[in-house]
Amino acid sequence: MVRKTKEEAQETRNLILDTAEAVFSEKGVSRTTLNDIAKAAELTRGAIYWHFRNKADLFDAMLQRVILPMDEFIATPGLHPEQQPLAYLRVRSMHVVRTLAENPQIQRVFDIVMHKTEMVDDMLPIRDMHLETIQGCLQTIETDFQAAIDKGELPASTNARQAAIGLHSLIDGLFANYVLSPELFNLIEQAEFTIDNYLNGLANRK
Numbered sequence: 746m747v748r749k750t751k752e753e754a755q756e757t758r759n760l761i762l763d764t765a766e767a768v769f770s771e772k773g774v775s776r777t778t779l780n781d782i783a784k785a786a787e788l789t790r791g792a793i794y795w796h797f798r799n800k801a802d803l804f805d806a807m808l809q810r811v812i813l814p815m816d817e818f819i820a821t822p823g824l825h826p827e828q829q830p831l832a833y834l835r836v837r838s839m840h841v842v843r844t845l846a847e848n849p850q851i852q853r854v855f856d857i858v859m860h861k862t863e864m865v866d867d868m869l870p871i872r873d874m875h876l877e878t879i880q881g882c883l884q885t886i887e888t889d890f891q892a893a894i895d896k897g898e899l900p901a902s903t904n905a906r907q908a909a910i911g912l913h914s915l916i917d918g919l920f921a922n923y924v925l926s927p928e929l930f931n932l933i934e935q936a937e938f939t940i941d942n943y944l945n946g947l948a949n950r951k
Contacts, residue, residue, distance in 0.1 A: 758796045760786050762807050770853055773861040774804060774868070801867040808871070811851050813858070814841045814920060815882040815913075823888075830893035831944055834886070838916060842936040845920055856924035883909050900950050908947055915939055 764786040768777050779800055783790045797803040812820065818841045845851050864872035886909035893899045899908075919939065923932045 754796075757788070757792060761788065761793060761796055761803070762810060765803055766807055766850075766853060766857070769804070769807070769857045769861060774800075774857065775863045779803070799867060801871060804862075804868070804871060805874075807854065808858070808874075811848075811854050812844070813851065813855055813878070814845045815878050815917070817841050817844050819878070819881045819885050823885075829898065830889050830896060831898045831948065834889040834893070834912075835940060835944060837889075838912070838940050839933075839936065841916065842919075842933060842940075845923075846932040852924050852927070855920060859921050860925065879913070883913055886912055899947055903947060903950070912940070912943060915943055 761782065765777075765782050768782050768785050772781065777800070779793050779797075780790055782803070783793050793803070797806065818837060821837050821840060845855060858875070862868060862871070864875070883906070887905045890899065890903070890905040890908045890912075894901060894903050894905060916936070919932065919936055922929060
């Protein structure tokens with residue numbers, strides 16, 4: 746038996762991941778078996794197991810190929826002293842929105858994570874990773890809100906943590922609805938309207 750080159754092995758791995766993404770999107774993660782993915786990719790189950798220990802390992806590898814929106818939020822550069830915190834927070838938020846709006850693959854993977862995955866049994870480690878990302882994103886947003894409070898852009902009575910949870914929920918909710926049916930609304934326009942009104946509302950609270 747001729748051994749595959751590294752390039753051929755990588756091509757096979759990519760084929761498996763592309764196929765898994767498509768089958769997960771169509772059937773949902775819990776209803777998809779590795780045999781389903783092997784058949785769709787026209788490979789043997791042995792080829793799947795050569796690259797991935799189990800479905801959870803394959804699912805995690807699929808996630809690692811893209812930067813999901815809230816991971817993107819954490820990855821963006823932090824606030825510089827000369828920047829206006831609320832203005833920069835808006836820039837970061839809209840950058841994350843555009844990342845999803847302009848990338849069909851990210852939309853597809855986000856939809857799988859949000860709507861087609863049951864975070865139970867062997868998927869519990871994925872749930873823990875998702876929760877860790879949420880916490881990291883909230884901390885990032887909270888830091889910016891606290892900077893806005895310290896600079897007087899927001900009332901001193903503002904609770905930075907609550908404000909962060911609110912903004913995160915708004916953006917996450919927009920994404921969840923958009924990937925269900927992109928025809929419902931223009932994501933960028935709706936996000937600008939929603940985020941601006943939220944930030945202005947916080948700034949004008951008495």
